[in-house]
Amino acid sequence: MDEEILQKLDQVLVYQQELKTMMLALSHNPLILEQAEVWFTKEKVLDELCIAPRTFYRRRKAENWKTKRSGGTVYYLKSSLRK
Incomplete structure (x- = not known):
């Protein structure tokens, strides 16, 4: 029975080492989550939409x-701008 417990503990130790390795890898290469909100200034909106200042104010x-x-x-929130 003691031998069986030692085998199980060795298995748990191996799993722990694998998890530690995975966690270390994740901390160095974080997953890229959904793109964060992108906010533009007035000048960037004019450039992105290729519009004149008057059109900008009217559409805003x-x-x-x-x-x-x-x-x-x-x-201005990029996702709220429509072309």
Whole structure:
């Protein structure tokens, strides 16, 4: 019976070492999760959509783009912009 317990403990030790190796690999190469939200400045929106400033203001008002302010700068959520 003691021999059986020792074999099981050896198996558990092997599993533990495998898990430790996997965790170490994950800590060095984290999985890439879904792309984070991307926020554009007004200039970047003009460039991305290839539109004039007047069109920008008109579409911003009509399409209700998602915005946020940081330090006096307005940012626009890329996913809320439609081409």
